[in-house]
Amino acid sequence: xxxxxxxxxxxxxxxxxxxxxxxxxxxxxxxxxxxxxxxxxxxxxxxxxxxxxxxxxxxxxxxxxxxxxxxxxxxxxxxxxxxxxxxxxxxxxxxxxxxxxxxxxxxxxxxxxxxxxxxxxxxxxxxxxxxxxxxxxxxxxxxxxxxxxxxxxxxxxxxxxxxxxxxxxxxxx
Numbered sequence: 366x367x368x369x370x371x372x373x374x375x376x377x378x379x380x381x382x383x384x385x386x387x388x389x390x391x392x393x394x395x396x397x398x399x400x401x402x403x404x405x406x407x408x409x410x411x412x413x414x415x416x417x418x419x420x421x422x423x424x425x426x427x428x429x430x431x432x433x434x435x436x437x438x439x440x441x442x443x444x445x446x447x448x449x450x451x452x453x454x455x456x457x458x459x460x461x462x463x464x465x466x467x468x469x470x471x472x473x474x475x476x477x478x479x480x481x482x483x484x485x486x487x488x489x490x491x492x493x494x495x496x497x498x499x500x501x502x503x504x505x506x507x508x509x510x511x512x513x514x515x516x517x518x519x520x521x522x523x524x525x526x527x528x529x530x531x532x533x534x535x536x537x538x
Contacts, residue, residue, distance in 0.1 A: 375487065376478030377425040380416065383423075383435030387415025390439025398447070407443070414442035414464050427485025434475045441471045455487055473514050477507035 392403035400537025418438030420433055426434065445463030449455075457463060480486040481500040488500040501509075532538055 369513070372408060372424045372512055374485070376430075378428060379423045381429035381433040382428060383438070384412050384415035386432045386435030387411045387418065387442075390436045391443050393440075394440050394443045398443075410442070410446065410460065410464055411439045414468045417465050417468035418442075418475070421469070421473045422476035422479065425486060425489075426479035429485050430475075430479030431509045434479065436473055437475060437510035438468050438471045439509035442468045470514050473510050473525035474507060478503055480506055 374523065388408050388411040391407050391414060393443055395407040396403040409436050415435040415438055417537070418434050418441075420430065422434055440455050446457075446460040446466030447463075449467065450463055478484070480489065482488040482498075483500065483503075486500070488498050500506075529538070
């Protein structure tokens, strides 16, 4: 927010912590799947997964919440690039949806969980006139986050379909 304050510090430390947690989770999951062997590609993918997942939450969750977001995202995105891709029969050679789609959805939903002051999050300003800070109930905030995720999925699907059809009609696919 163009300020060097506590929120900026929180965003920096959360970004580093979530990324490290996601690398550990991905590597642990990969090692369990591959008889004790993790890979550098997996660690790099885990780092990206952690960065993607913490993006919606970096200034809105506490340090422990960021670590949980990263850890959950590491496992979730590993499943996204292995199990979900196979389940859907998707042709995603760069694992874009498995890392960015699954990671983004995970991070957005967990932002709703860990934003609350009860779990170490900063809460949010509830009254801009008085500067009162409070927290929305966890379920209520997760519901808000879920609606935003669903709107984003629908928007992306519609816009992608329209773009596909425009290209198909003009130059053919």
